[in-house]
Structures are given as structure tokens and as C-alpha cells.
Amino acid sequence: MTDKRPIIKAINISKKFGATKALSDVSFDFYEGEIFSIVGANGAGKSTFIKILCGYYGDYEGEILIDGKLIKFESPRDAYEAGIQVVHQSIEQGIVQNMSVAENLALEMIISPDASFVYDKKKIVKRAIEIAKKMDLEYLDMDKNIQDITQSEKQMIIIARALATKPKLLILDEPTSSISDREAAKLFETLYKLRDEGVSILYVSHYLAEVKKISNRVGVIRDGKYGGLLYQPLEISQIVKAMVGDLESAFKRSYDEKSGKKLIMELRDLVVEGSKYPLNIKIYSGEIVGLIGLIGAGKTELAETLFGIRKPISGEILIEEKSANFKDIHQAIKHGIHMVPENRAVNAIIPEESIKNNITLPFLDFFSKFGVLAKKNEIKASKRMIKDMGIKCEGFDALIESLSGGNQQKVVVARWLLMKHNIVILDEPFQGVDIKSRRDISKYLQDTTKKSAVLMISSDIDELMDVTDRIMVMNRGRILSNEKTSEVDRDRLLSLITQE
Amino acid sequence: MEKFVAFAIKYGFLIVMAGSFIGFGLMEPSFWSWSNMFSILLGITIVGILALGVTFTLIVDGFDLSIGSTAAICVMISSYVMVVLNMNYMYAILLSILLGVTIGLVNGLLIVKAKIPDLLATLGMMFLIQGLQLIPSAGMSIGTGMMLADGSEAEGEFAQQFLFLGQGRLFNLIPIPVIVFVILAIVIYFVLQYTKWGRILYAIGGNEKAVKLAGVNVEKYKIAAYVLSGTISSIAGILLAARIGRGDVTSGGGLLLDAVAAALIGYAVLGVKKPNALGSVVGVIFIGMLLNGLTMLSLPYYTQDFIKGIVLVAALIFTFGLSKSEI
Amino acid sequence: MKLKFLVVLSMVLGLMFGANSALAKGLKGAPAPFDGSKKIHVALIRQMTEGEFMQTYRAGAQIQANLLGIKLTVFGKSMDNQAEANFVYQAINMKVDGIIIDHGLSETMMKPAADAIKAGIPVVAFDVDLKNPKIPQIAQDDELLGMLALKQMVKDFNGKANVGYVSIAGILPLDKRDRSWKKIKKEYPGIKQIVKTGTLESPIAAKNADQVKAVLLAHPEINAFFAPYDELGKGVVQALREARKQDKAKVYTADISTQDIREMIRPDSPWAATAATNPASIGAVSVRAIALKIAGVKIPHNLLIPPMLFTAKELRAMKIKNMKQLRKKFPKFNSVDLLNYPWIPVDKKGLF
Known part of the structure; x- marks a missing residue:
């Protein structure tokens, strides 16, 4: 690496918000032709650092040198002109709805202050194709509306547009959070190609497996300070350690099959929407069961059927060996089935409400008499959950938006663990959740799942291997395997998941 | 600086309000008299009650454009029942409330079941009601002695008890409509703040899908919000009829926008940034007080809308402008 | 933000204070309080504020108030009946010396007006029956208004005409004008009502034109129209x-405006005559009435403003093209000889 020269040097970068120091004396160098990842637990200062690099905060301390020249970033425009391009997490923010593919690719031609007053479609399409070629996107129909292409194609368009400005540094912020694994694999191929062409890439992701796989070097920010540099070969445990210090090792509990095991939920020949295969599944008390499969394998349909959102096509659901016939979510909850849905921002969080109000939402009947809320009981219950799950907050009255993503997820999980239940279904519970919070949630589940059961749905095999007692593989509506986690062979499982 | 902004957002509105209260009184001592306080309150009751009604739909992230015309049609129906049909005033009250419930229910069903966007559904309902209210009396105002279609004269009249609702006073000082308004405001404040129903309504406004996934029958609550809006509007209509004492076809004009403005100003009260009962009440009182005070100081009548506009824009800046979110 | 708001507020307040610095000088020979002992404050509370009639009324009231040294505060929110009632209470709280109520629903305004009287504030009413012996009622003489136009019709047709009657029942001034029509029909059997039509649907003129066109086809014998409202x-x-029947029939109406005059003076216009009062003089009479009540002078309970008749022939002959010229050429139109006392100055310039 030493033969390459640093394109951008960030030296002793610090930033204060009021009295709190979000970042102090963090320095990193970025070289051409490498993928550099920045990792850090939530709230460590990772996003503050990136925002400074993008010019969002003009009042930082420290120096940014570009090609050896000192440049002060006052606004995003400065960063843009200095050759720093950023592709944000949210794909929808990066594209302009109601415009065509070509217009999105050649956006600069349309919106820049020097843009021609006349709308010349031919010119725009010509430029768009030039830009598309960079990312091998010429196959796209340029006249198509942007809404009619896939998420990853949209993302490729955003990256292509960023590359068209010949950036010195390309920042990718959580680029895989809303695309599928297959699409992610394609993205990585592209990144390797760009790296080999000499582009300097700064990669930010929660998924440490990705970081491990694609990075040349990893920079760590810990509690707002420089946390060291890691080089290939990388180990996830090593990255985690650098990020959060010594964690209590993910404790593998041994699930005792014999002691007081009770059949909590049984699916008898259950056929769910979009599938023709009957499912027969048994889940016992004290068990944490994982369900893994690709998008489209039928996991979500199953979860939604179990929670009363969809009606089963045929078959039966039994709760504690009694046939449970529920028509809606309300009745599913009555049967002791709780579900933490995927994508908390869309499906779970009530913004502008307090932690307490977010936790108690499904059980207001329990917390009220003749409709009048017993706030004391609510507060007591919320405080208990905040403490038990280690939710980092100013108090039960803090707004949920003031929490980090991981702590928001804890609140959502707490909502469904608060009350007695038979089984709690967690659908992709670790999406956008930092490693520390993951561990907290997993540990809490392992500690408290005794009389009840957990069904954890995920597409991340390592996640499930960490937490569960048993893993089922679902592939196109069928359960292909069902074995104890301790006996699972990772590679075989992977092949079952992706088997055509 | 940040602290100052936070303080301004939370208490700024109330400070301006207290300041103008003191200022008006110093410049015009009769402003502070009890009878003037109640005349301010009397002036804002109808709009205030409507603002409370529209608060419910705003809370569930909806909107009800039909509140003003619902009040107006209740004026017509009350008059028709008492004057033309010569029936007891209790029927006038019952029928009006029933009508308010029905209008709200239809609004709710159109929005929740037929999935018509709230603005469009209630706009349609507004026009429908505005037209409907003219039909029984063939477009004419209803008053004792009016000529009926068969050539006879209408013999019924507004019952004294009914008129008392609008024009009577308790202890010869407190107007009855003000009492109704205060009771409604307290009940609604309590329901929104201290019951699970209020909590769920706010939650629906925050994230409808999440509430649905928490096992709540969201549709039921949303329909209920529109039914409440219609019912409360009909109460405003009954009081309006009792104040006017005649089935006047023009009585609904301007009510809707004044009520909506008050509810929006309410967002700024105590910096809650949400529709809320206390805010709607304070908003409507603030406007009433300002107009009363400024009129006492000889502000010409035609500047009233301008003043209202200033207050609304200022309140919206308090609410949204001062709290910039990060990029 | 708050600061800016206060600045704007104080600017508005400042403007208003500056505007009110006129001091009462007192009028020669006037009874108290018009002898200069007190600055008199009168509230003019209105149901409607828009339209030529309403604006002219206000102008007349204002000029008369200025001449008497009265501060006149106008309250009004277009067609908001409950607001009109509220304004009365606000005027009471402001401790005004007198209240003029201009239009309104009698059901709505009776109670507030009675409350004002109870609070010791004199009230006069224009065109709204407040059913209170202590409140003088000012009105245009609608019966006479109809009668003047009809008399002209009788004269033009020598007592024999086939008349199309365009009016709407249930509107108080139109009902009063209707009484004259009934009288005329009785008195002159040669005047026959062939058909009655009319609507208040807006736009009023256009909708009535449609109806009248149909009537003309069905009843070609009609040679005169009585339409006692200028729209x-x-x-x-x-x-x-x-x-194309403008030479076949003549039209008799009530009320007048510049627009009306323009039509009447066209050489082929069928519009023969109209009877009207000057809203400005009604405004002036209203102010004189409240001033007299404040001074404790007894005045009649019913004050009827007499109308004048204007024929198209006269207007053409005198080359009158608009209201301004009309007022100049007919000085009597400007100041009605009603409630005139030597100590009350009247406007002689006829500008309103």
C-alpha cells in the first residue's frame, strides 16, 4: 500500500454539538485504488465524520488536505467541487421521481445553474448513455420511468452519476441496506472494478461480514476518538473488539430439551398464501427458533399468517395444543402471539411519541381502566423494560426519535416482550442495528425465553447461528431443513437456502 | 442561543398572548372587565367548538372540510323542525345531532372504506351539504311567518328554551354557549390526554401502519374521528341556530377557515407541534382577544382577516420554522 | 421572530392612535353633550359591508358624523350574523354613547339591542325591525318607492297596460313594494297582471333575463314590466x-346606480323610470337620529326616507351620465329633509 499516495488526508478532525464532543482528533488517510471502511458502534461519531467529509458541518476543527492542499469545507458544494461524491443510504433520496432513467442519469445537465435553458432530449439521452457505460448500465431503457426499475438498478444509477464527475473519493453509506443479497454481490463486483481503476472508495456499513469481505483497510471510530486501523486479513471478532471493546462473548446457551418442554405452537398442514406446500412445524417452550430463507421464500407470508394479517389457505394453527382460529391481529395477540415486524421505521415506530408510549401501544387495554390510562403503571413497566434491555436514553419520556437506531429497535422489541405471551415472532430484527444493540437484544431473548418461545426470521445466517437453538431453512415455500443450531453445518445450510 | 430558541418555541406564544392581554388592558381599561372577557369568549364559541372538532381529524392525519357546512345545515334543520314542522325543540336538537353523526359517519366511510382522500371526500361532502340545506326551504331563510310552498304561512317559532341555549346567561353574566364550549373543551382535552382512545388517535396520526400492526382496529378509530368531528360540528350548529334565532341560509360562511386557522395556531401552543385540544382553544381565544382588543383601539373592521393571517403565519413559524431538523 | 411580531403589532397600534386625534370643539346652540362637553363615540354595526348601496350609506354616515364631531367606529363582517350580535356586546363593553344597527336578522339582533338599551346606550336601527319601542326604526319608504314607479307607469299608459310582474315573495322590501302593486291593480282595473315571474338565483340579472325571455314568447301582449329592484x-x-323587442314594452323599477343610468339613457332603452332613495342620506339620517337620541331629544319612532322618481326622459334631457352628475343636478336627492335641527350641520356640497 505504501507505494500509493494518499489523495485525501483528514487530520485531527473534531466537532462539538453544544457542550458534547461528538468527535475529537480523528485522522484517516484515503488512498487511490482502495476500499476503506469506517466502522463504529452507533453514536460513536461515524456519521458525524462522514458528514464533515461531505461538507454538511462547516464548523469542524482540524484539517482536510486534498492532493496536499488544505481545503476548508463550508458547504456540501465545497465537498462536491473538491471531488467528494457521496451515495446516501436512502435510494429514494438519490433519485428524482417522475423522471426517466436518462434524466436521472444526466441530472446535472438539467439542474445545474449552467444548464441549457432548452430541454434537448437527444443530448440528454446521449450523455446519459455515456454515464451509464461506466457501470455497464447501457442495457437499461433510457425512456423508462425511474419507478419501473429495480432498487439496485436505481442505486447503480446513483453511483454512475457520482462517477461521472470523476470523483477523488466515492463515499457509500450503507449501500446494501435496501437491496437483496444477490444485488449486493453485483454491487461488490462493481466496487472491485472501480477500485482497480484507481477510484478511492469509502465504505460504511453495519454488516461487518461485508466490511470484512471487501475492505482493504478498516478504520475504527470508538466513542468519538480514533480507534485504530485494521488490515487484511480481517476477522469479524477483531473488528467488533476494536469497535466496542471486550463484549461479553455471545453466550451459547445449551437448550435443555427435556426440562418441562411444552408444545407452544403447532402448524398442521398450514398452507399460506402464494405457496402450495403444507407446512408442519412444532415450536416448544423455551426455544428460540430461527427461520432463514431468501426474499420470496415465503418467510414473510408465514409470519403474517401467524400474526393474523393474512388468512391461511388451508390447515390449522394450534396454540398450546388447542386449535386457534383468529381472523385479525387483535385476536392473534389475544392468543399470545406477538410479532416484531421488519423495517421498524415503516411498521413499528410512532415518531413524535415517547419511549413509554411506543412500548405500551398494543396493551393500552391492560394499562387503562374505563379507557382512562393508568400512567403510573405504564411508567413502571417502561422503566423496567428500559433497564432490562439496556435502552440508552434520557428517560421513559424521551422521544423515540432521539434514540439511535439500535436503541429504537430495542424499544420495538420491548413493546412485544413487555406482556406475557406464548410466542414472539421477530421479522428481521437486526436490520440497521449496531452490534452492541444486537448483542443486548439477543442476550435478553436468551435470558427470558423460558415459558414462551421465539421465532426469529432473518436472511442472515451468522445472526441466527449466534442466537438460536434451532434453525429451519425455507426455500420457495418449503421447509428444507430443521436442525439444532449446534449441529448445523454452515455451508450445507447456505446451499439449501440458495438451492434452485 | 439554543436554549433561548427552545424556550421561545415552548412559551413564546403564551408570552405574546399574555403581553397583548396586559397591553390592551393598559391602553383600554374596559378591556379587562368581566363582561368584556365573556363577550370575547362568546364571540369565539362557535368557531372554538368547530376547532375542537377538526382537531380530531387533524390528529389522525386527516382533515374535515365539511365542519362549517355541517354546522350550517344544523341551523337550517333546527329552524325547519321548529318553525315549519312546528315540533318540540328537543326534536330540533336530536335531529341536528343525528345529522352530525350521519355526516361524520359518511365522511369516515368514504375515507376509510372507499379510500377517497380525506380532502376530496370532505370537500365533496361540504358541497353536498351546502346544497342540501337549501332544499327543504327552497333556498329561502326560515323564519316565523315565512311563505310556504302551499301558500300558507309558517306558524311555528323558536322555543324560548332553545333560544336560551344561544342567548341566555348564567348569573346574568356567563353566556350559555361559553359554558357548553368550556365543558366540551375540558372533556375533549381529558379524552385526548388521559385515555387510551386519545393515545391511539395520536399514534394513528404518527404511524398508521405501526398501530395496525399493534393489533388496533385503525379503521374504527379513524371513522370515529370523523363521527366526532361531525357530532361536535352539529353542536356548534345548534348553538349557532340558537344565537341567530332564524334559519339563515348564509350562516355557515367563514366558520370552516376560522376553525382550521385556530387549530393550526394551536400547534404552536407549548411547542407541541401537534394538533391538540388545549392549543385549539388557546388559538381561538387568542384570535378573539386580539380582534376584540384591536377593535377597541379602533382598528378598522376590514383589517381583521389580515390580523388573523399574521397570527397564523407567526404561529406556523413558531411551530415549524424555528425547529430546523438536521440534514 | 417574537420580536418582529411585536414590532409589527406596535406599528399597527401606533398607526391607529395617530388617526384619532380630532378634538370636539362643540357646536353652536347645541344641547349637551354636543356643546363640546364630551367627545361622542358611536358604533355603526352592520350586517353587510359590500356593494354600492352599503358603501354609499357608510360614506353618508361618516360625513354626517364628522360634521357633528362624532367618532364613528364601524363594525362589520360580511354576512356573519352571529358576529354582528357579538359586535353589539363589544360596543357595550367599549362604553360607546350610541349604537346604529344597520340591517340584520331581527331574531338575532333583538336581544343584543335590548341589552344595549338596558346598559343605558341608545340604539337606532336601519332596515331591521328590532321590535322595541325605545329603538327608532329608520327605513326607506318601500311602499312609496313602488308607488312612485307605478304611478309613472299609469301615467305613461293612461291607466291601461298589460303588465309582466317580476319580483320574489318573502323578501321584506320587495313585499312592501308588492303592497303598492296590489293597490294600483285595485285602483286602476285597466292595469292587468298578465304573468308573475322572478328569481334570486345568481347572477340575478342573467337568470331573470332567461325567465323573461320565455315569458315574452308566451305572452306577446305584455307592454309593461314592473320589476321593483334594479337587478x-x-x-x-x-x-x-x-x-329585439325593446320597442314593444317599457320597464319600471326601483333603485338606481351608475350602471342603471347608463342603460336608461341609451336612446332605444325600454327602461322608462326608476324610483330611488340616496343611501348616503339614509346614512346621514341614521347618524342624526342617534345624535338626537344621545342629546335626549324626542324623535318619531318610524323614520321613513322618501324616495324620488327618475325617468329616462329626464336623465337624457339633463345629460346625466352617472351618479355624481345625478347628485349634482338633483340636490334634494342628497339631503333628505328629515331630523334637521338648526344646530346640526348638514352637508351641502352634495359630494355623496
Whole structure:
């Protein structure tokens, strides 16, 4: 690496918000032709650092040198002109709805202050194709509306547009959070190609497996300070350690099959929407069961059927060996089935409400008499959950938006663990959740799942291997395997998941 | 600086309000008299009650454009029942409330079941009601002695008890409509703040899908919000009829926008940034007080809308402008 | 933000204070309090604020108030009946010396007006019956208004005409004008009502034109129209023009405006005559009435403003093209000889 020269040097970068120091004396160098990842637990200062690099905060301390020249970033425009391009997490923010593919690719031609007053479609399409070629996107129909292409194609368009400005540094912020694994694999191929062409890439992701796989070097920010540099070969445990210090090792509990095991939920020949295969599944008390499969394998349909959102096509659901016939979510909850849905921002969080109000939402009947809320009981219950799950907050009255993503997820999980239940279904519970919070949630589940059961749905095999007692593989509506986690062979499982 | 902004957002509105209260009184001592306080309150009751009604739909992230015309049609129906049909005033009250419930229910069903966007559904309902209210009396105002279609004269009249609702006073000082308004405001404040129903309504406004996934029958609550809006509007209509004492076809004009403005100003009260009962009440009182005070100081009548506009824009800046979110 | 708001507020307040610095000098020979002992404050509370009639009324009231040294505060929110009632209470709280109520629903305004009297504040009413012996009622003499126009019709047709009657029942001034029509029909059997039509649907003139056109087809014998409200009259004239029958019938109406004059003076206009009062003089009479009540002078309970008749022939002969010229050429139109006392100055310039 030493033969390459640093394109951008960030030296002793610090930033204060009021009295709190979000970042102090963090320095990193970025070289051409490498993928550099920045990792850090939530709230460590990772996003503050990136925002400074993008010019969002003009009042930082420290120096940014570009090609050896000192440049002060006052606004995003400065960063843009200095050759720093950023592709944000949210794909929808990066594209302009109601415009065509070509217009999105050649956006600069349309919106820049020097843009021609006349709308010349031919010119725009010509430029768009030039830009598309960079990312091998010429196959796209340029006249198509942007809404009619896939998420990853949209993302490729955003990256292509960023590359068209010949950036010195390309920042990718959580680029895989809303695309599928297959699409992610394609993205990585592209990144390797760009790296080999000499582009300097700064990669930010929660998924440490990705970081491990694609990075040349990893920079760590810990509690707002420089946390060291890691080089290939990388180990996830090593990255985690650098990020959060010594964690209590993910404790593998041994699930005792014999002691007081009770059949909590049984699916008898259950056929769910979009599938023709009957499912027969048994889940016992004290068990944490994982369900893994690709998008489209039928996991979500199953979860939604179990929670009363969809009606089963045929078959039966039994709760504690009694046939449970529920028509809606309300009745599913009555049967002791709780579900933490995927994508908390869309499906779970009530913004502008307090932690307490977010936790108690499904059980207001329990917390009220003749409709009048017993706030004391609510507060007591919320405080208990905040403490038990280690939710980092100013108090039960803090707004949920003031929490980090991981702590928001804890609140959502707490909502469904608060009350007695038979089984709690967690659908992709670790999406956008930092490693520390993951561990907290997993540990809490392992500690408290005794009389009840957990069904954890995920597409991340390592996640499930960490937490569960048993893993089922679902592939196109069928359960292909069902074995104890301790006996699972990772590679075989992977092949079952992706088997055509 | 940040602290100052936070303080301004939370208490700024109330400070301006207290300041103008003191200022008006110093410049015009009769402003502070009890009878003037109640005349301010009397002036804002109808709009205030409507603002409370529209608060419910705003809370569930909806909107009800039909509140003003619902009040107006209740004026017509009350008059028709008492004057033309010569029936007891209790029927006038019952029928009006029933009508308010029905209008709200239809609004709710159109929005929740037929999935018509709230603005469009209630706009349609507004026009429908505005037209409907003219039909029984063939477009004419209803008053004792009016000529009926068969050539006879209408013999019924507004019952004294009914008129008392609008024009009577308790202890010869407190107007009855003000009492109704205060009771409604307290009940609604309590329901929104201290019951699970209020909590769920706010939650629906925050994230409808999440509430649905928490096992709540969201549709039921949303329909209920529109039914409440219609019912409360009909109460405003009954009081309006009792104040006017005649089935006047023009009585609904301007009510809707004044009520909506008050509810929006309410967002700024105590910096809650949400529709809320206390805010709607304070908003409507603030406007009433300002107009009363400024009129006492000889502000010409035609500047009233301008003043209202200033207050609304200022309140919206308090609410949204001062709290910039990060990029 | 708050600061800016306060600045704007204080600017508005400052402007208003500056505007009110006139001091009462007192009038020669006037009874108290018009002898200069107190600055008098009168509230003019209105149901409607828009339209030429309403604006002219206000101008007349204002000029008379200025001449008497009265501060006149106008309250009004267009067609908001409950607001009109609220304004009365606010005026009471402001401790005004007198209140003029201009239009309104009697059901709505009776109680507030009575409350004002109870609070010791004199009240006069224009065109709204407050059913209170202590409140003088000012009104245009609608019966006479109809009668003047009809008398002209009788004269023009020598007591024999086939008349189309365009009016709407249930509107108080129109009902009063209707009484004259009934009297005339009784008195002159040669005046026959062939058909009755009329609508208040807006736009009033156009909708009535449509109706009258239909009537003209069905009853070609009609040679005169009585439409006792100028908007209705305009509809009739429009219908006659569109049917090219402007020489076949004559139109008699009530009220007058610049627009009306323009139509009347066209050489082929069927519009023969209209009877009208000057809203400005009504405004002036209203202020004189409240001033007299404040001074404790007894005045009659019913004050009727007499109308004048204007024929198209006269207007053409005198080359009158608008209201301003009309007022100049007919000085009597400007100041009605009603409630005139030597100590009350009247406007002689006839500018309103």
C-alpha cells in the first residue's frame, strides 16, 4: 500500500454539538485504488465524520488536505467541487421521481445553474448513455420511468452519476441496506472494478461480514476518538473488539430439551398464501427458533399468517395444543402471539411519541381502566423494560426519535416482550442495528425465553447461528431443513437456502 | 442561543398572548372587565367548538372540510323542525345531532372504506351539504311567518328554551354557549390526554401502519374521528341556530377557515407541534382577544382577516420554522 | 421572530392612535353633550359591508358624523350574523354613547339591542325591525318607492297596460313594494297582471333575463314590466334586447346606480323610470337620529326616507351620465329633509 499516495488526508478532525464532543482528533488517510471502511458502534461519531467529509458541518476543527492542499469545507458544494461524491443510504433520496432513467442519469445537465435553458432530449439521452457505460448500465431503457426499475438498478444509477464527475473519493453509506443479497454481490463486483481503476472508495456499513469481505483497510471510530486501523486479513471478532471493546462473548446457551418442554405452537398442514406446500412445524417452550430463507421464500407470508394479517389457505394453527382460529391481529395477540415486524421505521415506530408510549401501544387495554390510562403503571413497566434491555436514553419520556437506531429497535422489541405471551415472532430484527444493540437484544431473548418461545426470521445466517437453538431453512415455500443450531453445518445450510 | 430558541418555541406564544392581554388592558381599561372577557369568549364559541372538532381529524392525519357546512345545515334543520314542522325543540336538537353523526359517519366511510382522500371526500361532502340545506326551504331563510310552498304561512317559532341555549346567561353574566364550549373543551382535552382512545388517535396520526400492526382496529378509530368531528360540528350548529334565532341560509360562511386557522395556531401552543385540544382553544381565544382588543383601539373592521393571517403565519413559524431538523 | 411580531403589532397600534386625534370643539346652540362637553363615540354595526348601496350609506354616515364631531367606529363582517350580535356586546363593553344597527336578522339582533338599551346606550336601527319601542326604526319608504314607479307607469299608459310582474315573495322590501302593486291593480282595473315571474338565483340579472325571455314568447301582449329592484329590472331589459323587442314594452323599477343610468339613457332603452332613495342620506339620517337620541331629544319612532322618481326622459334631457352628475343636478336627492335641527350641520356640497 505504501507505494500509493494518499489523495485525501483528514487530520485531527473534531466537532462539538453544544457542550458534547461528538468527535475529537480523528485522522484517516484515503488512498487511490482502495476500499476503506469506517466502522463504529452507533453514536460513536461515524456519521458525524462522514458528514464533515461531505461538507454538511462547516464548523469542524482540524484539517482536510486534498492532493496536499488544505481545503476548508463550508458547504456540501465545497465537498462536491473538491471531488467528494457521496451515495446516501436512502435510494429514494438519490433519485428524482417522475423522471426517466436518462434524466436521472444526466441530472446535472438539467439542474445545474449552467444548464441549457432548452430541454434537448437527444443530448440528454446521449450523455446519459455515456454515464451509464461506466457501470455497464447501457442495457437499461433510457425512456423508462425511474419507478419501473429495480432498487439496485436505481442505486447503480446513483453511483454512475457520482462517477461521472470523476470523483477523488466515492463515499457509500450503507449501500446494501435496501437491496437483496444477490444485488449486493453485483454491487461488490462493481466496487472491485472501480477500485482497480484507481477510484478511492469509502465504505460504511453495519454488516461487518461485508466490511470484512471487501475492505482493504478498516478504520475504527470508538466513542468519538480514533480507534485504530485494521488490515487484511480481517476477522469479524477483531473488528467488533476494536469497535466496542471486550463484549461479553455471545453466550451459547445449551437448550435443555427435556426440562418441562411444552408444545407452544403447532402448524398442521398450514398452507399460506402464494405457496402450495403444507407446512408442519412444532415450536416448544423455551426455544428460540430461527427461520432463514431468501426474499420470496415465503418467510414473510408465514409470519403474517401467524400474526393474523393474512388468512391461511388451508390447515390449522394450534396454540398450546388447542386449535386457534383468529381472523385479525387483535385476536392473534389475544392468543399470545406477538410479532416484531421488519423495517421498524415503516411498521413499528410512532415518531413524535415517547419511549413509554411506543412500548405500551398494543396493551393500552391492560394499562387503562374505563379507557382512562393508568400512567403510573405504564411508567413502571417502561422503566423496567428500559433497564432490562439496556435502552440508552434520557428517560421513559424521551422521544423515540432521539434514540439511535439500535436503541429504537430495542424499544420495538420491548413493546412485544413487555406482556406475557406464548410466542414472539421477530421479522428481521437486526436490520440497521449496531452490534452492541444486537448483542443486548439477543442476550435478553436468551435470558427470558423460558415459558414462551421465539421465532426469529432473518436472511442472515451468522445472526441466527449466534442466537438460536434451532434453525429451519425455507426455500420457495418449503421447509428444507430443521436442525439444532449446534449441529448445523454452515455451508450445507447456505446451499439449501440458495438451492434452485 | 439554543436554549433561548427552545424556550421561545415552548412559551413564546403564551408570552405574546399574555403581553397583548396586559397591553390592551393598559391602553383600554374596559378591556379587562368581566363582561368584556365573556363577550370575547362568546364571540369565539362557535368557531372554538368547530376547532375542537377538526382537531380530531387533524390528529389522525386527516382533515374535515365539511365542519362549517355541517354546522350550517344544523341551523337550517333546527329552524325547519321548529318553525315549519312546528315540533318540540328537543326534536330540533336530536335531529341536528343525528345529522352530525350521519355526516361524520359518511365522511369516515368514504375515507376509510372507499379510500377517497380525506380532502376530496370532505370537500365533496361540504358541497353536498351546502346544497342540501337549501332544499327543504327552497333556498329561502326560515323564519316565523315565512311563505310556504302551499301558500300558507309558517306558524311555528323558536322555543324560548332553545333560544336560551344561544342567548341566555348564567348569573346574568356567563353566556350559555361559553359554558357548553368550556365543558366540551375540558372533556375533549381529558379524552385526548388521559385515555387510551386519545393515545391511539395520536399514534394513528404518527404511524398508521405501526398501530395496525399493534393489533388496533385503525379503521374504527379513524371513522370515529370523523363521527366526532361531525357530532361536535352539529353542536356548534345548534348553538349557532340558537344565537341567530332564524334559519339563515348564509350562516355557515367563514366558520370552516376560522376553525382550521385556530387549530393550526394551536400547534404552536407549548411547542407541541401537534394538533391538540388545549392549543385549539388557546388559538381561538387568542384570535378573539386580539380582534376584540384591536377593535377597541379602533382598528378598522376590514383589517381583521389580515390580523388573523399574521397570527397564523407567526404561529406556523413558531411551530415549524424555528425547529430546523438536521440534514 | 417574537420580536418582529411585536414590532409589527406596535406599528399597527401606533398607526391607529395617530388617526384619532380630532378634538370636539362643540357646536353652536347645541344641547349637551354636543356643546363640546364630551367627545361622542358611536358604533355603526352592520350586517353587510359590500356593494354600492352599503358603501354609499357608510360614506353618508361618516360625513354626517364628522360634521357633528362624532367618532364613528364601524363594525362589520360580511354576512356573519352571529358576529354582528357579538359586535353589539363589544360596543357595550367599549362604553360607546350610541349604537346604529344597520340591517340584520331581527331574531338575532333583538336581544343584543335590548341589552344595549338596558346598559343605558341608545340604539337606532336601519332596515331591521328590532321590535322595541325605545329603538327608532329608520327605513326607506318601500311602499312609496313602488308607488312612485307605478304611478309613472299609469301615467305613461293612461291607466291601461298589460303588465309582466317580476319580483320574489318573502323578501321584506320587495313585499312592501308588492303592497303598492296590489293597490294600483285595485285602483286602476285597466292595469292587468298578465304573468308573475322572478328569481334570486345568481347572477340575478342573467337568470331573470332567461325567465323573461320565455315569458315574452308566451305572452306577446305584455307592454309593461314592473320589476321593483334594479337587478331584476336589468334582467328584463336584457331579455327585451335579446328578443329585439325593446320597442314593444317599457320597464319600471326601483333603485338606481351608475350602471342603471347608463342603460336608461341609451336612446332605444325600454327602461322608462326608476324610483330611488340616496343611501348616503339614509346614512346621514341614521347618524342624526342617534345624535338626537344621545342629546335626549324626542324623535318619531318610524323614520321613513322618501324616495324620488327618475325617468329616462329626464336623465337624457339633463345629460346625466352617472351618479355624481345625478347628485349634482338633483340636490334634494342628497339631503333628505328629515331630523334637521338648526344646530346640526348638514352637508351641502352634495359630494355623496
